[in-house]
Amino acid sequence: MGENALLAGQNTPLEKVTHRSVKDEVAERFATLIASGVLNVGDALPSERELASTMGVSRETIRGALLILSTKGIVSVVQGARTKVVSDDVGGLGLSAFFNGLVTEYALEDVHEGRLMVEERVARLAAQRVKPETLAAIEKLIDAQEAATGDPVRFLIADRAFHTTVYQSCGNAVLSDLATTLYSYQLDHRRRAIGAPGAIAQSIADHRVILAALQAGDADALANGLGVHERRIYDSTRAVLATTQKKASE
Amino acid sequence: MGENALLAGQNTPLEKVTHRSVKDEVAERFATLIASGVLNVGDALPSERELASTMGVSRETIRGALLILSTKGIVSVVQGARTKVVSDDVGGLGLSAFFNGLVTEYALEDVHEGRLMVEERVARLAAQRVKPETLAAIEKLIDAQEAATGDPVRFLIADRAFHTTVYQSCGNAVLSDLATTLYSYQLDHRRRAIGAPGAIAQSIADHRVILAALQAGDADALANGLGVHERRIYDSTRAVLATTQKKASE
DNA sequence: CCAACTGGTCTGGTTACTAGACCACTAGAC
DNA sequence: GTCTAGTGGTCTAGTAACCAGACCAGTTGG
CATH class of the missing domain: 1.10.10.10 (Winged helix-like DNA-binding domain superfamily/Winged helix DNA-binding domain)
Incomplete structure (x- = not known):
């Protein structure tokens, strides 16, 4: 049986x-x-x-x-x-599966909600647990972003390194990887979103707020900083999607 | 460049x-x-x-x-x-990687903490969003568990179906899959843990509490029910690990 | 126009997998 | 103890995927 x-x-x-x-x-x-x-x-x-x-x-x-x-x-x-x-419409042949197998097109809202939740928890732990050497590394990564404002690829590389370093500073490997997964999921559309005028500068400003909160060990400020940043990403991603859909319907 | x-x-x-x-x-x-x-x-x-x-x-x-x-x-x-x-020590050749590639041995505490967080959020949404047909399905799954108390394999199969159905009732695919992933990660050790006298009966009792909270649409009761259940799982898993380590050191 | 670099095609080879046939051992029924 | 069904063990012939290298033909930039 x-x-x-x-x-x-x-x-x-x-x-x-x-x-x-x-x-x-x-x-x-x-x-x-x-x-x-x-x-x-x-x-x-x-x-x-x-x-x-x-x-x-x-x-x-x-x-x-x-x-x-x-x-x-x-x-x-x-x-x-x-x-x-010649085309960025990769259909199902896209991002590798994140969860146990198949690629799934999650609703943007679900990813957004999940990321807000995970990042709030990450923030509360990171504010207590972040190490001085990690703060130094994060600052360098922001410097690298500032050096890359004219080069979107290099900026995204530094952006990703920034986020994963912040996530890892919470000291919980599961939460860190969950947050990284959700961040990666949203890389969809990011290149076009950062192409908007002022987008990179705004991201860098948000990153400096996050660094300041970490340096101060201020959990509320960190949670708020990450939340504001994520909502901005969400809004700019939706704007990109709206533009794409508008063009598609023309 | x-x-x-x-x-x-x-x-x-x-x-x-x-x-x-x-x-x-x-x-x-x-x-x-x-x-x-x-x-x-x-x-x-x-x-x-x-x-x-x-x-x-x-x-x-x-x-x-x-x-x-x-x-x-x-x-x-x-x-x-x-x-x-002849042995259940599978070393690295074990559970498939959950996050983007490699198998990682997460600390049990990290998984526990992550699961508590995700399940609390799932609870708050599920209490509002669960559908009547889902409640009916969940009740059947508990009945299946009661029918399988003498058969650990069949019990675990019904247990997993119970948890994934509860998680899916929150209506957020990302949260549901995160919770399922964390649940699956803890399947390590579960077979031995449920072998303890009364363990299956206790799980079934916990599951009935969860169902009652869902039926009542009571978010606090549901969050508490899932939390109590997860802490019991955590404690029983640690007990198994302690026993395993004690035997290994003899 | 030319050279360097690119993609396109081909050859010979290895590895992994497949399907099937047949041999030898084990376990359970009688 | 014998027998049979079912099991694992070995072998053959074939296909597919991949590899390394050589050489041909087109493109691009100086």
């Missing part, structure tokens, strides 16, 4: 294995870069030989992954010319 | 691909069943032919996965006899 339960149930570990090939995984990674805005429409990818070396796979595998993407109209591959991103 | 950032950074999507074979994935799934307590020391696995058919892979692949496990001393494979579980 017990064995039948193992074999027959839905979502049991013994259900069919759907294996992903290396080329599928590589294609997924490219799609993730595009969906998250690190790669923009118009950007050229590194060469196939360079990608193969960096990712530790054969050039054939890279070419197979690019074939998947070009077939879906996401990239353009032309002999002799650099491969270019 | 932007391209160099893509290629050079740590933890970027373009870092080396470490591909897992089908047999590795199958081995991982078996290990997950053992680690989570669904399979116990002494249990026999289904036959290789049956597993191959159920999982949609070849018998060779199943054999390769079992070879991995037998090499690690987890299962015993003897010609003509059924393959048996």
